[in-house]
Amino acid sequence: MIGFYLFLLLEKILMLLPQKIRRIFFLGLAHFAYLVSKRYKNVVRANLKFVYGKDVSEEFIQKTTKYAFKLLLLNFLHTMEGRYYSVEKIAKKITFKNEHILQAAQAKKKPIIFVTAHYGAWELAGSMLSALKEPVLIVYKKMKNPLFEKYLLSTRKKFRISYVERHGATKGMLKQMRSGGAIAILIDTNVNSKESIIVDFLGKPIGQIQTTAYFARKFDASLIPVLVHTDDDENYTIEFSEEIIPPKTDNATEDIRISTQMQTEWLTKKIFKSPEPWFWLHRRFKEEYPEIYTTNTSK
Numbered sequence: 001m002i003g004f005y006l007f008l009l010l011e012k013i014l015m016l017l018p019q020k021i022r023r024i025f026f027l028g029l030a031h032f033a034y035l036v037s038k039r040y041k042n043v044v045r046a047n048l049k050f051v052y053g054k055d056v057s058e059e060f061i062q063k064t065t066k067y068a069f070k071l072l073l074l075n076f077l078h079t080m081e082g083r084y085y086s087v088e089k090i091a092k093k094i095t096f097k098n099e100h101i102l103q104a105a106q107a108k109k110k111p112i113i114f115v116t117a118h119y120g121a122w123e124l125a126g127s128m129l130s131a132l133k134e135p136v137l138i139v140y141k142k143m144k145n146p147l148f149e150k151y152l153l154s155t156r157k158k159f160r161i162s163y164v165e166r167h168g169a170t171k172g173m174l175k176q177m178r179s180g181g182a183i184a185i186l187i188d189t190n191v192n193s194k195e196s197i198i199v200d201f202l203g204k205p206i207g208q209i210q211t212t213a214y215f216a217r218k219f220d221a222s223l224i225p226v227l228v229h230t231d232d233d234e235n236y237t238i239e240f241s242e243e244i245i246p247p248k249t250d251n252a253t254e255d256i257r258i259s260t261q262m263q264t265e266w267l268t269k270k271i272f273k274s275p276e277p278w279f280w281l282h283r284r285f286k287e288e289y290p291e292i293y294t295t296n297t298s299k
Contacts, residue, residue, distance in 0.1 A: 004147040015084050023077065030073040034066050044068050044280040046292045051202045067276045074233060078124040083155045087131045094128045097239040102133060105222035105243060111177045113212050114184040115225045115244070115263050118279035125228035125238050126184055127159040135160035136184040137176040139169045177219040185212050187263055190284055199261040202268050206288050213259035217248065225266050241266060
């Protein structure tokens with residue numbers, strides 16, 4: 001508890017600083033974390049070697065690893081600033097691409113499922129999507145520290161975000177879908193084999209959540225992929241991709257598998273096109289391929 005209140009004190013001090021200085025501080029933390037965190041550097045290395053092969057260049061590994069730590073700290077910075085800044089102030093650095101896709105879905109008056117991932121400034125993207133375009137429901141994982149959990153969740157109300165805890169989340173999502181609302185789901189999280197369906201992701205057979213496919217079928221919801229991009233890590237573009245139209249036949253199980261595969265194919269293409277912004281620090285493949293994280297992945 002003391003640690004949390006010390007953190008709040010540090011936050012207040014940081015928020016008194018000019019934004020440029022605060023940003024330099026977080027970038028410094030990211031560099032420090034990169035230097036000292038052998039464990040997570042090995043996670044990134046393991047992921048990259050698993051996806052790209054053992055001959056992936058050392059230059060690519062180092063560049064991607066450094067950006068992974070930078071990405072993590074910038075996401076935390078966005079969360080912190082979101083507690084103090086108005087929606088209008090944050091929106092000055094946000095643009096939207098392919099808005100017509102969302103507008104077409106909204107015109108249908110159907111529920112919307114935003115398919116997204118831990119890619120780029122995902123915390124910022126989720127907040128601004130909900131605040132400026134369509135209020136969303138998100139699913140979160142309960143934290144060990146209830147004070148930090150409350151800290152993170154309290155900010156989201158400002159951005160019209162509602163939320164449900166992962167265990168027992170189905171009831172909340174059903175209510176949101178039945179009301180014609182929207183949910184946003186990160187499809188790239190590691191998932192228990194009992195809750196997943198096997199599809200190809202980044203060229204590997206892997207368990208994938210089927211929640212998005214299931215709800216899209218059940219409620220005839222629009223499946224809209226969305227990611228955030230940046231050229232300078234200061235100004236951001238939230239991009240909508242074409243709505244995913246899965247099959248709807250008498251074989252519900254196969255339809256859900258195909259729908260899930262269509263979603264992972266979209267994300268795979270995005271990651272292979274620009275791999276650095278994906279969250280390579282995450283042990284995404286541990287359920288099916290735990291051995292890649294136990295072998296020696298150092299140089």
